[in-house]
Amino acid sequence: MTILDRSEWYDIARETNWTPTFVTEEELFPEVMTGGLGVTRDKWEKYDEPYKTSYPEYVKIQREKDAGAYSVKAALERNKLFETADPGWISILKSHYGGLALGEYAAMSAEARMTRFGPAPGMRNMATFGMLDENRHTQLQLYFPHEHCSKDRQFDWAVKAYHTNEWAAIATRRMVDDLFLGRDAISIAIMLTFAFETGFTNMQFLGLSSDAAEVGDYTFSSLISSIQTDESRHAQIGGPALEVLIANGKKAEAERMVYQGIAGAWRLFCVLTGPSMDYNTPLAHRKHSFKEFMQEWIIGQFERSLIDLGLDLPWYWDKLVAEFDYMHHAYQLGLWYWRPTIWWNPAAGVTPDERDWLEEKYPGWNDTFGKCWDVIIENVVAGRMDKTYPETLPILCNMSQLPICAIPGNGWNVKDYPLEYQGRTYHFNSEIDRWMFQQSPERYRDHMSLVDRLLAGQIQPPDIGGILKYMNIAPGECGDDAHKYAWADAYRVNPFSKSAA
Numbered sequence: 221m222t223i224l225d226r227s228e229w230y231d232i233a234r235e236t237n238w239t240p241t242f243v244t245e246e247e248l249f250p251e252v253m254t255g256g257l258g259v260t261r262d263k264w265e266k267y268d269e270p271y272k273t274s275y276p277e278y279v280k281i282q283r284e285k286d287a288g289a290y291s292v293k294a295a296l297e298r299n300k301l302f303e304t305a306d307p308g309w310i311s312i313l314k315s316h317y318g319g320l321a322l323g324e325y326a327a328m329s330a331e332a333r334m335t336r337f338g339p340a341p342g343m344r345n346m347a348t349f350g351m352l353d354e355n356r357h358t359q360l361q362l363y364f365p366h367e368h369c370s371k372d373r374q375f376d377w378a379v380k381a382y383h384t385n386e387w388a389a390i391a392t393r394r395m396v397d398d399l400f401l402g403r404d405a406i407s408i409a410i411m412l413t414f415a416f417e418t419g420f421t422n423m424q425f426l427g428l429s430s431d432a433a434e435v436g437d438y439t440f441s442s443l444i445s446s447i448q449t450d451e452s453r454h455a456q457i458g459g460p461a462l463e464v465l466i467a468n469g470k471k472a473e474a475e476r477m478v479y480q481g482i483a484g485a486w487r488l489f490c491v492l493t494g495p496s497m498d499y500n501t502p503l504a505h506r507k508h509s510f511k512e513f514m515q516e517w518i519i520g521q522f523e524r525s526l527i528d529l530g531l532d533l534p535w536y537w538d539k540l541v542a543e544f545d546y547m548h549h550a551y552q553l554g555l556w557y558w559r560p561t562i563w564w565n566p567a568a569g570v571t572p573d574e575r576d577w578l579e580e581k582y583p584g585w586n587d588t589f590g591k592c593w594d595v596i597i598e599n600v601v602a603g604r605m606d607k608t609y610p611e612t613l614p615i616l617c618n619m620s621q622l623p624i625c626a627i628p629g630n631g632w633n634v635k636d637y638p639l640e641y642q643g644r645t646y647h648f649n650s651e652i653d654r655w656m657f658q659q660s661p662e663r664y665r666d667h668m669s670l671v672d673r674l675l676a677g678q679i680q681p682p683d684i685g686g687i688l689k690y691m692n693i694a695p696g697e698c699g700d701d702a703h704k705y706a707w708a709d710a711y712r713v714n715p716f717s718k719s720a721a
């Protein structure tokens with residue numbers, strides 16, 4: 221039997237469009253689910269996916285990938301990494317699993333929407349594989365942390381986080397619900413695969429995999445690179461969709477979707493990846509600062525892909541790039557200070573050597589963020605631990621659900637960006653967050669932030685105990701300092717040396 225080469229049959233076989241006779245075209249692909257923006261089906265048939273594969277090829281490769289990841293895990297099961305790794309690295313694992321495992325599951329639903337309602341046959345093919353990919357990613361990232369649950373129940377948050385009202389989980393769900401679950405097929409192709417995956421996760425997973433290898437966590441490294449190879453394939457769904465929209469006079473609409481996708485993804489990336497890279501990663505293993513990473517990948521690579529498609533940079537580009545200097549430092553202060561409210565143990569990351577590194581990478585750090593850490597350090601050294609814990613919540617952004625914060629100390633620029641809408645005042649962290657809200661206020665207007673809920677009496681008692689109960693954080697799950705404050709010893713020896721001379 222002769223077997224045809226894929227290239228000989230693929231183009232014919234993928235043309236699975238037909239003319240419906242029992243229902244109308246609009247009933248088969250309702251605009252609310254497809255989001256074709258009036259571009260007709262024959263135009264969508266021009267969609268040309270850059271990565272072509274067949275089901276047998278896909279299954280064969282995926283089987284090998286799964287076998288690889290699981291066998292590395294099994295082979296290293298007895299190694300003592302969990303006991304010997306720096307606690308900052310363990311915290312990265314916990315925040316990653318809780319923040320992402322069920323996000324992958326949501327991404328599977330998003331891919332499923334493109335599989336059913338995508339207007340182009342090639343998109344539906346790609347998304348079918350993407351859907352299977354995301355299912356695999358969910359399974360892997362629920363299974364791998366499970367072995368640690370018996371030793372440390374914070375790992376249980378891989379499953380638990382999305383089912384709680386914990387604040388970081390709310391912020392993550394907000395983004396996932398908005399960009400992955402609550403959109404039509406074309407918006408998902410652009411916001412999830414093009415903006416979120418090409419712009420952020422694909423690069424992050426590359427970085428994370430090499431960081432894991434660097435600290436000797438080969439299990440996590442192989443898990444992440446196994447996932448990343450899938451991402452780099454299905455992230456290509458969005459590019460050709462943008463090309464079809466641009467070719468059919470929908471450039472402005474396409475840009476608007478890209479800009480919303482980037483803005484939505486950036487906040488979450490900033491709060492999870494920024495502190496992981498610049499504070500939780502042990503100093504000896506840091507290759508790039510978060511800012512350098514963002515400049516290289518997001519500015520160097522992603523900006524290029526926007527320009528190559530003929531898209532203008534977002535109106536907020538300069539503002540977003542300016543945030544590379546400070547926003548994640550502000551989030552880190554919040555993560556550490558509100559540590560009982562998160563499911564991992566944040567590393568402070570402010571030993572004298574680490575402060576020198578921060579000052580070198582972010583000139584002026586000691587005069588701004590360092591001023592806040594000075595107070596925290598003084599309290600820790602003096603044993604006034606009660607002063608290092610929160611008593612209530614910070615003001616939250618009604619878009620990102622993250623604290624409204626910016627630069628403290630001598631560079632103070634913290635500001636609320638309010639908006640009156642239908643009799644309610646909303647608060648935003650930046651012009652970008654406010655612009656997001658204004659794009660479709662009806663999507664966001666009824667949501668109450670944790671602070672709104674606290675003020676409305678939904679959290680009882682309205683103190684930190686009531687807040688932890690509301691967030692479903694059990695005593696053994698509360699975050700605390702990753703290194704049990706050992707980093708403060710350097711300041712106990714010489715309390716006046718805030719930075720190595």
Ligand SMILES: [Fe+2]
Nearest residue numbers: 324327354357
């Ligand atoms: Fe994924």
Ligand SMILES: [Fe+2]
Nearest residue numbers: 327417451454
């Ligand atoms: Fe993905």
